[in-house]
C-alpha cells in the first residue's frame with residue numbers, strides 16, 4: 528500500500544544545537560535505511576520550507592504508523608498521511 532506523507536518539522540529553538548544535530552543525524556540514517564529497504568519510495572523537499580513530501584510503501588496503516596513513529600524527529604514533526612489508490616487512467 529502506498530501513502531503520500533507530508534512532514535513539517537518544527538524543532539524548538541531552545542533545544543541545544545548539539546542535541547538537534549544528533550537527532551538530525553539519526554533521522555538521516557533511519558531515513559536512508561527505510562529507503563534501502565523499499566519502505567520510503569520518494570523523499571522530496573518542499574521548496575522554501577522545512578518540510579517534505581514522501582511516498583511510503585507499507586503493508587498496513589499499522590505498519591506505516593510503526594515506521595513513522597520511530598523517526599527520531601517524530602516528536603518535532605506534524606505528519607499528514609494520505610492513502611493512495613490506483614487511478615483508472617494511470618498507465619503504470
Ligand SMILES: O=C(O)C[C@H]1C=CC(=O)O1
Nearest residue numbers: 536554555558577578579
Ligand atoms: O528533513 C526533513 O524533511 C525531515 C526528515 C525526513 C528525512 C530526513 O532525513 O529528515
